[in-house]
Amino acid sequence: MTRDEFTCGDTRPLLGAYVDAELDPDTAAKVAGHLANCPECSSEYESMLDTMARLRGGLRGFAAPDVLRERVRAELRRTTPARARRWSWRAAGIAAALLFVGLGAGGAVGAARGRREAIGSTIRHDVLASHVRSLMPGHLTDVASNDQHNVKPWFNGRVDFSPEVPRLEADSFPLVGGRVDYVAGRPAAVIVYARRKHVIDVFAWPDTTKPGAVRRESLNGYNMIEWGASGIRYWAVSDVNDRDLEAFAKVFRAAGTP
Amino acid sequence: MPESSLEDFERVFLPLMDDAYTLARHLSGSEHDAQDIVQEAYLRAWRYFGAFDGGDGRAWLLAIVRNCGRTWRRPNRVEHHAVEYVDDEHGTVNGDRFAADAAALAESDRRALERALAELSVEFREVIVLREIEELSYKEIARVVGAPIGTVMSRLARARERLQRTLRMIA
Numbered sequence: 001m002t003r004d005e006f007t008c009g010d011t012r013p014l015l016g017a018y019v020d021a022e023l024d025p026d027t028a029a030k031v032a033g034h035l036a037n038c039p040e041c042s043s044e045y046e047s048m049l050d051t052m053a054r055l056r057g058g059l060r061g062f063a064a065p066d067v068l069r070e071r072v073r074a075e076l077r078r079t080t081p082a083r084a085r086r087w088s089w090r091a092a093g094i095a096a097a098l099l100f101v102g103l104g105a106g107g108a109v110g111a112a113r114g115r116r117e118a119i120g121s122t123i124r125h126d127v128l129a130s131h132v133r134s135l136m137p138g139h140l141t142d143v144a145s146n147d148q149h150n151v152k153p154w155f156n157g158r159v160d161f162s163p164e165v166p167r168l169e170a171d172s173f174p175l176v177g178g179r180v181d182y183v184a185g186r187p188a189a190v191i192v193y194a195r196r197k198h199v200i201d202v203f204a205w206p207d208t209t210k211p212g213a214v215r216r217e218s219l220n221g222y223n224m225i226e227w228g229a230s231g232i233r234y235w236a237v238s239d240v241n242d243r244d245l246e247a248f249a250k251v252f253r254a255a256g257t258p
Numbered sequence: 259m260p261e262s263s264l265e266d267f268e269r270v271f272l273p274l275m276d277d278a279y280t281l282a283r284h285l286s287g288s289e290h291d292a293q294d295i296v297q298e299a300y301l302r303a304w305r306y307f308g309a310f311d312g313g314d315g316r317a318w319l320l321a322i323v324r325n326c327g328r329t330w331r332r333p334n335r336v337e338h339h340a341v342e343y344v345d346d347e348h349g350t351v352n353g354d355r356f357a358a359d360a361a362a363l364a365e366s367d368r369r370a371l372e373r374a375l376a377e378l379s380v381e382f383r384e385v386i387v388l389r390e391i392e393e394l395s396y397k398e399i400a401r402v403v404g405a406p407i408g409t410v411m412s413r414l415a416r417a418r419e420r421l422q423r424t425l426r427m428i429a
Contacts, residue, residue: 016415020389022396051422055390058371064279068293072275072300073268079301080264171314172395241393243274247314254312 006034011041015048021196123235126183128219130190131201131237134179140199141177141192151178155189163189163204163232166255173200173248183235193248200238200248207233214249218242225249229256267307270315271300277316277392278323284387285327287376295330299323317398324384324402367428374424382417389414 011034017023018031035042134140143154152165158180167175176192181203188205207228214227223245224237236249278299282292299322303310310318375383381403388399396414400407 013412013415016418017396017411020396022411047422048418051418051425052390054425055371055386055418055421058368059375059386059390060368061276061280061391062283062292064275064296065289065293068279068296069272069275071293072297073272075297075301076264076268076304080304172397243277243316244393247316250312 004030006030008034008038008041011035011038012044015041015045016052018045019048019052123184124217124219124224127201127203127224127235127237128222130181130183130188130203131199131222134181134190134192134201135199140179142179144177146175146177148175151175151191154178155180159187159189159205161189161204161206161232163191163202163234164229164252164256165191166252168193168248168251168255171247171251172196173251195238195240195244195248198238198240198244200236200240200245202252203235203237204232206231216242216246227253229253264304267304271303271319274316274319275300278319280391281320281323281384281387282327284375284383284391285324285380286330291330295323295326298330299326302326314398316392317394317401320388320392320394321402321404328380370428371421371424374421378417378420382413382420385410385413386417386421 011031014023014027014031018028021028023031035045143151145151145154146169148165148167152162155163155165155178165175165178169175173193173195176194176199178192179190181188181190183203183205186205188203191202191204193200193202208231214225216223216225218224222237222239223242224235225245225248226233226235227249228234234252236245236252238245238248240248275296278296279292282295282299283289286292286295299319303319303322306322375386378386384403385399388394388402389396394402396407396410399414400410403410405413
């Protein structure tokens with residue numbers, strides 16, 4: 001046994017962080033190495049997995065009562081001069097829509113109508129189908145790398161545009177890689193990120209017809225956020241909760257702004 | 259940043275009220291106090307909104323809730339709270355997952371677990387709530403509770419160890 005190897009005493013206090021994927025790769029590798037050779041710690045690890053699953057399964061959040069929501073809004077208004085409010089019905093609609101998505105009510109929120117809706121629907125289903133397909137073993141990435149300088153050039157020659165490939169691991173969204181997929185009959189670049197054990201796919205293709213406005217929706221338990229930037233349409237899709245996806249879209253867009 | 263408006267503030271933070279209320283409920287152990295804490299936290303957040311850097315609004319808000327909750331003067335220290343659970347209202351994504359989860363606990367076991375959580379010291383309780391319910395990263399938790407990541411890690415480990423004992427009893 002070399003001095004670099006972990007003892008039981010080194011390993012035990014780190015098991016929780018190991019399960020949470022919060023250890024640096026070097027430490028995680030040492031924990032894994034110890035677990036492979038120590039039945040006691042390995043059994044403790046199993047038990048930790050079980051505990052954490054049951055904590056997650058057993059502990060719940062509380063919904064804020066409506067009366068509290070009303071109270072907070074009233075208090076905010078009472079303590080704010082009218083000119084600083086700039087409250088509008090449009091904003092009320094957005095807030096309501098966000099709340100709607102947040103409650104998992106699903107459906108296309110604020111969706112466009114008619115033909116645009118039909119096209120949007122094809123795209124939506126293509127994006128979702130591609131995302132779900134990618135989750136099968138071996139389908140996630142064509143180029144696997146956590147380095148944007150590997151992933152971004154890889155798209156050259158494979159698609160005729162250059163999507164943003166920001167590094168977001170500082171925001172806990174490590175880059176996983178990229179692939180090329182088809183959405184509505186044309187190639188789309190897919191940039192793949194991770195969020196804990198979840199995958200976030202960002203689909204990108206050129207589209208100058210739509211403004212950069214952000215749209216959110218959920219479909220079959222997956223959340224999606226769509227936005228435009230520099231003539232490219234981006235769709236982020238994942239089974240992470242809407243808050244995480246919202247945070248992801250925010251840092252992605254911020255990182256893409258020169 | 260343009261002049262901050264209540265409209266912007268509400269768009270970001272009103273949808274996060276369930277998260278704020280969940281933390282306040284677990285910190286205070288009382289529905290009534292939790293409401294007061296959340297209201298105070300929102301008023302403070304709005305006051306400091308100019309200093310909000312546009313990063314993760316949830317961690318920022320939860321830090322304010324946490325600080326309000328930790329300094330809240332409870333008129334009645336010993337208060338037994340009825341533990342309620344929210345199944346349908348707290349987002350179908352999690353709800354469905356829990357429902358289908360083999361690890362999901364029976365109602366009586368969940369009550370026992372909630373009681374065990376309520377009996378933990380507040381330092382342990384807050385990290386469990388922030389991690390297992392709010393699902394923050396260690397880095398975010400460290401920011402919310404104002405402690406180094408290493409401290410967060412060891413508090414979480416010890417808190418989980420205690421809850422593990424409870425789980426073994428009801429297993």
